[in-house]
Amino acid sequence: xxxxxxxxxxxxxxxxxxxxxxxxxxxxxxxxxxxxxxxxxxxxxxxxxxxxxxxxxxxxxxxxxxxxxxxxxxxxxxxxxxxxxxxxxxxxxxxxxxxxxxxxxxxxxxxxxxxxxxxxxxxxxxxxxxxxxxxxxxxxxxxxxxxxxxxxxxxxxxxxxxxxxxxxxxxxxxxxxxxxxxxxxxxxxxxxxxxxxxxxxxxxxxxxxxxxxxxxxxxxxxxxxxxxxxxxxxxxxxxxxxxxxxxxxxxxxxxxxxxxxxxxxxxxxxxxxxxxxxxxxxxxxxxxxxxxxxxxxxxxxxxxxxxxxxxxxxxxxxxxxxxxxxxxxxxxxxxxxxxxxxxxxxxxxxxxxxxxxxxxxxxxxxxxxxxxxxxxxxxxxxxxxxxxxxxxxxxxxxxxxxxxxxxxxxxxxxxxx
Numbered sequence: 270x271x272x273x274x275x276x277x278x279x280x281x282x283x284x285x286x287x288x289x290x291x292x293x294x295x296x297x298x299x300x301x302x303x304x305x306x307x308x309x310x311x312x313x314x315x316x317x318x319x320x321x322x323x324x325x326x327x328x329x330x331x332x333x334x335x336x337x338x339x340x341x342x343x344x345x346x347x348x349x350x351x352x353x354x355x356x357x358x359x360x361x362x363x364x365x366x367x368x369x370x371x372x373x374x375x376x377x378x379x380x381x382x383x384x385x386x387x388x389x390x391x392x393x394x395x396x397x398x399x400x401x402x403x404x405x406x407x408x409x410x411x412x413x414x415x416x417x418x419x420x421x422x423x424x425x426x427x428x429x430x431x432x433x434x435x436x437x438x439x440x441x442x443x444x445x446x447x448x449x450x451x452x453x454x455x456x457x458x459x460x461x462x463x464x465x466x467x468x469x470x471x472x473x474x475x476x477x478x479x480x481x482x483x484x485x486x487x488x489x490x491x492x493x494x495x496x497x498x499x500x501x502x503x504x505x506x507x508x509x510x511x512x513x514x515x516x517x518x519x520x521x522x523x524x525x526x527x528x529x530x531x532x533x534x535x536x537x538x539x540x541x542x543x544x545x546x547x548x549x550x551x552x553x554x555x556x557x558x559x560x561x562x563x564x565x566x567x568x569x570x571x572x573x574x575x576x577x578x579x580x581x582x583x584x585x586x587x588x589x590x591x592x593x594x595x596x597x598x599x600x601x602x603x604x605x606x607x608x609x610x611x612x613x614x615x616x617x618x619x620x621x622x623x624x625x626x627x628x629x630x631x632x633x634x635x636x637x638x639x640x641x642x643x644x645x646x647x648x649x650x651x652x653x654x655x656x657x658x659x660x661x662x663x664x665x666x667x668x669x670x671x672x673x674x675x676x677x678x679x680x681x682x683x684x685x686x
């Protein structure tokens with residue numbers, strides 16, 4: 270045990286209790302020596318009482334000095350003065366020998382062990398010699414008493430030091446674990462915030478951004494049709510209004526993390542058919558949708574991801590490909606489901622697609638990254654094949670969970686829009 274652990278005002282309750290017991294032991298043994306000197310009519314009774322009071326005062330004063338907690342030299346000087354006064358008490362009364370026992374603890378507490386052990390041994394010899402001198406005899410019992418007391422004091426202090434070191438290690442470990450838990454909670458919070466931002470970015474890109482782009486194209490077409498073809502312009506305006514209503518519904522649903530309206534109203538193949546039909550009406554492209562294999566019920570995250578990828582891929586085709594025809598194929602297989610979107614547009618070099626946010630046109634470059642993130646989140650893959658003048662093919666494959674025993678898939682015939 271360190272000196273600070275014994276004397277610091279911020280010591281633990283156990284340390285304060287041990288310190289109080291040590292103080293009480295010193296006071297009780299000094300009082301015992303003074304009382305017995307008076308009761309036994311010791312001719313030196315006044316001197317014994319005076320020395321006992323002086324020793325008690327020196328003991329209390331030393332524990333009040335802050336220097337003892339920070340300086341080994343100051344502690345050594347105080348212990349030397351304490352030992353000299355105790356030797357004076359031992360010279361006046363044999364009862365002074367009992368005071369050496371609490372002194373052992375004080376010396377072991379305040380001095381390094383390499384210094385404390387010789388000091389304890391010297392005090393033990395002084396106690397044996399003093400008691401033998403008072404009794405005028407020498408026996409094994411006179412030696413065993415102080416020696417056993419010193420041995421018990423050394424064992425107790427060394428054992429307590431080991432326990433104290435272990436408790437300090439555990440305290441530091443708990444503090445580190447608490448700090449690590451706090452850092453982990455902060456990291457999880459930051460990851461959650463980032464994941465939610467990415468989700469909102471994907472949803473905005475695949476719904477609101479694409480919807481606003483469609484509305485812009487429709488209004489531009491209506492503007493070109495005016496004033497010569499008011500009927501055509503009105504049709505474009507109505508389509509734009511319908512798109513705005515649909516996107517408002519999408520916005521309300523993805524904020525609440527609900528399924529897209531198209532999926533709530535029917536199956537994934539039906540939602541893809543409606544998407545192709547809407548895209549064909551808004552853009553004038555020939556968009557064809559077909560389903561391969563027997564449709565099976567998919568988890569909602571799979572259906573949402575495939576629908577959003579299809580929306581993003583078709584929007585990219587309309588905006589960038591200058592294509593005349595698009596083929597969308599949804600394929601159900603035994604262990605996976607695949608979605609292919611192929612157009613006959615101008616094509617591009619996938620390796621030269623800028624990273625999200627680094628494109629020349631602000632707000633572009635997020636489509637392919639969002640599609641890959643959706644596929645990766647479901648342990649799927651997304652492959653883009655394209656070359657200048659050769660069109661573009663987007664293929665996404667997701668693992669297909671085994672259907673429930675009571676699942677009855679709806680047969681959806683091949684459709685074209």
